[in-house]
Amino acid sequence: MTQQDIKLTRLNKYISDTGYCSRREADRLIEQGRVTINGKIPEMGTKVSDDDVVSVNGKPVKEKQKRIYIALNKPAGITCTTERHIQGNVIDLIDYNTRIFPIGRLDKPSEGLIFLTNDGDIVNKILRAGNAHEKEYMVKVDSTVTDRFLKDMARGVPILDTVTKPCKVTREGRFEFKIILTQGLNQQIRRMCEHFGFQVKSLTRTRIMNIDMQGLKTGDWRLLTDKEMAEINSMVESSSSTEEASDYGQEKPKTKSQHSKRGVNSAARQKRFGYGDYAATPGQVESDAPATDFWSDNQQEASTSVDEQDDSTTNFWTENAKANASVIEESNHVVEDNSASFSDEQIASRARFESAQKRKSHKKPATRFSIIADREKAKLANAKSEPAAPRVKGTLTLKKK
Structure with a gap:
């Protein structure tokens, strides 16, 4: 027999086929170095034959066993887990002589x-959301089931950072309805009902794909027939088994991007500046009117105050004009006498400064420096048009009146 004639199987599938665990769990065991082939630790993706000895934790995995498929009518209060130390686990309830594990979950307070x-391979195919396998539930709630409630439930409900897929929902009684899902989010039906203010009183799963609870009392179980399994295998024939069942339907931790400060600041900016989802509505604009009036009133009061100050300042200069006239006249003579000590550039710079200050002021009265600056500015303008006369130093004599 040549190497090509030997049938090789991927290691994770080989372990899964023995019923030891699912493929994903087998991958974890391989990554952790807990799996050996003929006493050697293999790499991911290694293939094995029936002649190889595959061991997990130092113990050879048993030969392929007959695949077992069980349908259980789970009572409320039983936990769907393989952890035997947990009181009321589903494995102890059935007490089967072969290692088995549940396909999916059913909440502890739920039944059905x-x-x-x-068979670890079929687990993923049945549970994978993309395969749209139906699961039917009967639900009793604490409030009257209305048409609006049924339509909203069927349309899709925002829970767990997503929106549930459209589903079939029908009324079965005043406080009871039937719902058919094709996905299995964590506590999906209870969360959907809570979104609309309803509390679930009882929840019973009545069907999975082509299998119902007919003939099964609460707590009873039976083996699925070959015909039923043939139908299930036909339904999942094109299904991919890449998604791990144990990971499916769990709340995924939020990523850093979902908690990023950038997103929070962006929303704050929208709310502050009025765009995006926080854009102001007509009602909001109307509610902002009092604030606008407040600032308008204060602007008018401030403007009135400035005018009053300007009037008082003007009156002050008017009343003191006579007293200052002689001082200004004397200053003019002094400036004319001492102007030779300043360069034209310095005088022009001072004039520009005084001019800028004058433009910035509001009704600012003339000052000593502004008067001097205006006169020097006029002299500079005349100097450009005709040559400046030579300056002669002399003594200034003031005449008394």
Whole structure:
């Protein structure tokens, strides 16, 4: 027999086929170095034959066993887990002589149909959301089931940072309805009802794909027939088994981007500046009117105050004009006498400064420096048009009146 004639199987599938665990769990065991082939630690993706000895934690995995498929009518209060130390676990309830595990979950307070098997490959195919396999539930709530409630539930409900897929919802009684889902988010039905203010009183899964609870009392179980399994295998034939069942339907931790400060600041900016989802509505604009009036009133009061100050300042200069006239006249003579000590550039710079200050002021009265600056500015303008006369130093004599 040549190497090509030997049938090789991927290691994770080989372990899964023995019923030891699912493929994803087998991958974890391989990554952790807990799996050996003929005493050697293999790499991911290694293939094995029936002649190889595959061991997990130092113990050879048993030969392929007959695949088991069980349908259980789970009572309320039983936990869907393989952890035997947890009181009221589903494995102890069935007490089967072969290692099995549940396909999916059913909340502890919920009851109804659930599958158990030792076939790790079919678990993922049944649970994968993209395969749209139906699961039917009967739900009793604390309030009257209305048409609006049924339509909203069927349309899709925002929970767990997503929106549930459209589903079929029908009324079965005043406080009871039937819902058919094709996905299995964590506590999906309870969260959907809570979104609309309804509390679930009881929840029973009545069907999974082509299997119902007919003939099964609460707590009873039975093996699925070959015909039923043929139908299930036909339904999942094109299904991918890449998604791990144990990971499916769990709340995924929020990523850093979902908590990023940038997103929060962006929303704050929208709310502050009025765009995006926080853009002001007509009602909001109307509610902002009092604030606008407040600032308008204060602007008018401030303007009135400035005018009053300007009037008082003007009156002050008017009343003191006579007293200052002689001082200004004397200053003019002094400036004319001492102007030779300043360069034209310095005088022009001072004139520009005084001019700028004058433009910035509001009704600012003339000052000593502004008068001097205006006169020097006029002299500079005349100097450009005709040559300046030579300056002669002399003594200034003031005449008394």
